[in-house]
C-alpha cells in the first residue's frame with residue numbers, strides 16, 4: 001500500500017540555523033524557509049537525490065510540534081512521510097486494521113497542498129507516520 005518515502009521530518013528550534021547546517025556543513029540543496037501559519041510551522045525543505053528532509057520550526061502559540069520540541073529542545077526526528085495512491089482507500093484499510101488516525105480522521109491539505117493523514121505513533125513502532133496522496 002505505501003510507496004516511496006516522500007520525506008523525513010525533523011523538528012528544530014531554529015529553521016534558519018538548521019538550513020545553514022544542512023547547506024553549509026552537509027552540502028545539501030536547501031529551500032528558503034516557508035511560513036505555513038495554517039499548519040503552525042515554518043518549513044525548510046532539503047532536497048536529496050532520493051527523498052527530502054523537512055525541517056520544522058514551531059510557528060505560533062499552538063504549533064503541533066511545540067510539545068515535541070519541549071521534550072527535545074535540540075530538535076529530533078519527528079515523522080516519516082510515505083506516499084500512497086489513494087488516501088481514502090489507505091485510511092479505510094488502516095482503520096479496519098485497528099490503527100488510529102490522528103485528529104478527525106479526515107485527510108487535509110499538507111505542507112505541499114496534497115491530502116495527508118497522520119497515524120498514531122503508538123500503533124507504528126513509536127514512529128509518527130504521515131501518509132500523503134501523490
Ligand code: CO
Pocket residue numbers: 007009054079081111130
Ligand atoms: Co511531513
